Amino acid sequence: MAAPRGRIAVLVALMALLGATAMASTNPASGRFDIPREGFAPASTMLRETTPEQAGLDPAPITATAQHLSDWTRPNAVEGHPLFAGAVAMLVHDGKIVATHATGSAVRYADGSGTELPREQQVPMRPDTIFDLASVTKLFTSIAVLQLVERDQVELDAPVARYLPEFGVNGKAAITVRQLLTHTSGLEPFLPLWRDWPDKASRISAVMRVRPQSPPGTDYTYSDLNLITLGVLVERLTGSSLDAVIAARITGPLGMADTGFNPPAHKVPRIAATEFQTEPERGMLRGEVHDENAWSLGGVAGHAGIFSTASDLAVLGQALLNGGAYAGERILSEQSVRAMLTNHNDRFPGDAHGLGFELDQIWYMGGLTSPRTAGHTGYTGTSLVIDPLSGSIAILLTNRVHPTRSWGSVNPARQAWATGLSRALAVPPARGPHAWSSVIGDSEVATLTTPALTVSDRYTSARFHAFVDSEPTDPLVVEASTDEGRTWRTLEVRVRGRGSPDKTVNSLSGTGHRSWWSARVMVPRGQKVTLRWRFTTDSSDTGRGVCIDAIRIADTERVLLDAERHPETIITDGFALSNG
CATH class of the missing domain: 2.60.120.260 (Galactose-binding domain-like)
Structure with a gap:
């Protein structure tokens, strides 16, 4: 007797799952650090949770590093205070989420001096806590620019002034889109837009009119102004606001429901607090962008302003490892992803940079570092590391500026988390058993x-x-x-x-x-x-x-x-x- 149609569908789905599992388990590079990958993962690769052991990894380095992250939240972790109030960390290998670690507090302090709230008023970190990503926002803006390149609306080596005529003043006529993406434009790192100009229009005008501090293409200077300009370019060419473009073309198709600018009020209970700001006088920030310039631009800017979760960032990372596609949606072509993850700064050793992505930066990529390893950090204490050579992703989200930015850098934690994954990946002996x-x-x-x-x-x-x-x-x-x-x-x-x-x-x-x-x-x-x-x-x-x-x-x-x-x-x- 024939099986019912529903049962056949279940059997087919089960066989497909078992087949996929078998293929993953027979991949000779799976779980290995010493077999560098070429090309992209299959576009069909989807994230799923598993254990390190099931993914062929050694759990011990991951467990040890997770404990280090927890230790860094202790009251006297460094110089009489925590390294960060709390963190959510995630590791992915071959599409498998092998670790999610939430530790410490999303809200811990009442003021900028480090006065702790009563225990019942503190908010613990949880895996779905939402963080202010700060400069990790630059990656989303860069993807939006590459999408315009694919649509033949932008040429990478065209002058920015072709699209934004007001930008081509004061010695900037020759600056190209590529130079903005690779931080070789010659623009200075920062302008206090929130302080020295009275409104959004005048602040954008200040960026458009700024004079370069060096000739374009002659040095590398990391600059927020580069990405603020690109955000304006995206808005000008699409006729939509940057947040609407990113939602329609990136986060929406990828199903990144917790990622976006200016999060709504109903999500605030899940958002990690950042700094108690006194200049400007904003108090303890929670659910409002930390970056002063992004705040002064209405919370939406090309350089900062996006909020997200570890799981949403994992989707973005896997989409790039897949060559620009995830869950049947393509946000970039494989050619564009290759361009994003290729060094365009050979002339500036130590400052390897793709189109939007930093490359080969051991100071936060740790043991996952290679010329092809891509990522970005955020001032609030966030980082994303994508390692195509091992098919891996390391995400560390902290609220290290809560309650104050003066408590130091979380680079040791960023590096340790990535290194923990690298050491969980196997390097079998060259000869013999050990x-x-x-x-x-x-x-x-x-x-x-x-x-x-x-x-x-x-x-x-x-x-x-x-x-x-x-x-x-x-x-x-x-x-x-x-x-x-x-x-x-x-x-x-x-x-x-x-x-x-x-x-x-x-x-x-x-x-x-x-x-x-x-x-x-x-x-x-x-x-x-x-x-x-x-x-x-x-x-x-x-x-x-x-x-x-x-x-x-x-x-x-x-x-x-x-x-x-x-x-x-x-x-x-x-x-x-x-x-x-």
């Missing part, structure tokens, strides 16, 4: 040390494999001692592998290549020689770290040490034997 992985943070040293080896006059070398993900100021070096460790000298290393130096070097570092390197050093001659692998981090900006595997020291006739077979011969400090 490798040594560094487990240190900032301002620390990790070492692997051999016993003293009797080295003959014959040619002797040490060969090993190294997986290095660290900034240049966090080097891995190989050292030798002939006096039982009292003094050490650095040895030259020759390496081969994707992204490795093409010459003999004294130290190893680098991010983004995500590959094991095969390395060799010459062992100095002497009766007794001790070798040491030393990984040292400075006070900030630590990547995923270093893995070392398959250490083998031999001369032309004999093997002096084979750590792959006898790992117990190596003395470890700051490294742990791991299977990935």
Whole structure:
């Protein structure tokens, strides 16, 4: 007897789900850090919640980092106050939401001095808390501009004055749309529009008439004025307000129901408070944009003003990983997404920038950093990191300016959250079942040390494999001692592998290549020689770290040490034997 039509539909849906799950589980790059992806995820990839283990991740680094976030909300976390009042953090890998962590308070203080509200008046963070994104707004404005490019309404290398004639004064006639998107226009970072001009019209006019501080294209200067101008451009060419354009063309199609400017009153109970402002005299802000210039422009501006949740931002991030599409809706073409995530600032090392997106910034991208890793931060304590190489997203939303902006930067937390995901992704050993992985943070040293080896006059070398993900100021070096460790000298290393130096070097570092390197050093001659692998981090900006595997020291006739077979011969400090 034939099955009822409804049952067939259920069976078909179940088979499709099982098929999708099987495909995800057989993806060789899933759960891996050492297999960089090329291209985009399937446009059909949808977000769904799961556990780190089900996504092929190690839960321990995620759990540890989530605890760090909670610790930073304690009353005496830093210099007698929390690093931030509260946070909502989310991690995504291959379309799977593997962590959502809400901690601390959305509303905690009564004034700018840090007077805590009575416990019953405080509002705890929850996963759907809404945050003022501050400069993360710039990404939405940039997407709106790229949509105009796709519609042939804007050319990236056309002068902005073609679309906004009033902008082309005081030396700005040659500034292009691309230069605004990449912060190479030469405009100064900021004007106190709210203070020095009386109304919205005069404030916009001030931006249009401002004189560049340097010739366009000659340097990189991050400037809110660039995106304020682009917001005006979007409005001029569409004939609609910026908030209406973003709602109709980005957040609406993507189903980002909690994302937008000037949130309605009924959402205020879910909104995290920001600063107690005295200049201008606005009091404790909640549900009203924190940025003074955006506030003075009616809460809607190209550089700041959007509110959102972690889950909504995850949808935006996945849409970009999917090549511009999500849930059957396309907001950008794959070509446009590639342009957004490609560095246009080769002339300005350290300031890699796509069209709207920052690229390759370890100071908040942490262990997910690579030349293709994109993201943005917001002054209120928000950040979005999108890593196409691992198909991952790290979102950290805090209200770090609650109750005051003077309590410091949340960059350590931004970086730690992204690094926690990178360390949850596997780097299987180059050979055999185990490798040594560094487990240190900032301002620390990790070492692997051999016993003293009797080295003959014959040619002797040490060969090993190294997986290095660290900034240049966090080097891995190989050292030798002939006096039982009292003094050490650095040895030259020759390496081969994707992204490795093409010459003999004294130290190893680098991010983004995500590959094991095969390395060799010459062992100095002497009766007794001790070798040491030393990984040292400075006070900030630590990547995923270093893995070392398959250490083998031999001369032309004999093997002096084979750590792959006898790992117990190596003395470890700051490294742990791991299977990935």
